Amino acid sequence: MRGNTGIFTWALVAVQCLCGAYFLWEIVASIAGLPSLPLRWQTRELVELGASLGLILGALLTVRLLFVAQRARQRADQARRMTSGQFTEIVDGYFQRLAFTEAETDVAWMLLKGLSTAEIAELRDTKLGTVKAQCTALYRKAGVKSKGQLFSLIVEDLLL
Secondary structure (H helix, E strand, O other): OHHHHHHHHHHHHHHHHHHHHHHHHHHHHHHHOOOOOOOOHHHHHHHHHHHHHHHHHHHHHHHHHHHHHHHHHHHHHHHHHHHHHHHHHHHHHHHHHOOOOHHHHHHHHHHHOOOOHHHHHHHHOOOHHHHHHHHHHHHHHHOOOOHHHHHHHHHHHHHO
16 A cells, blocks of 8 residues: 555656646746747646646645654654653553543552552452452453453553
8 A cells, every 4th residue: 555655646746746847837938938838728727637636635645644744753752751761651641541540550550560460459458359340440441351451552552
């Protein structure tokens, strides 16, 4: 698909350049008193149509490329923040976007550190059933079924 997009982009640029060159020549010829290119009216209409379509498609492509560049910049900024020691803040923000409660956030961090539900219950001084319920709730909110999937989701969403 990217190959086709590249071909389309270059064809669009070629059409714009050819039409622009024709219009520029017409202006220069008119100012300098040179003969203009003899085109039949049907051909001139096709050139104008090509120029108009080229401008419109070029504008749409520019908007698309701006969105792509903006997403790439956001990913690069996030990667920079993560490598500059802000990983904890970024993951906490991610947990907030998933609407984790404070307790679910604590449990999620402990899961990411590799602790078992029994170890989490002991550290948090709660019952094992409570931790399992919190795990079920945070898995549901994240749209996953296990701590491995949760870790993969975080890596995929935040790092990739």
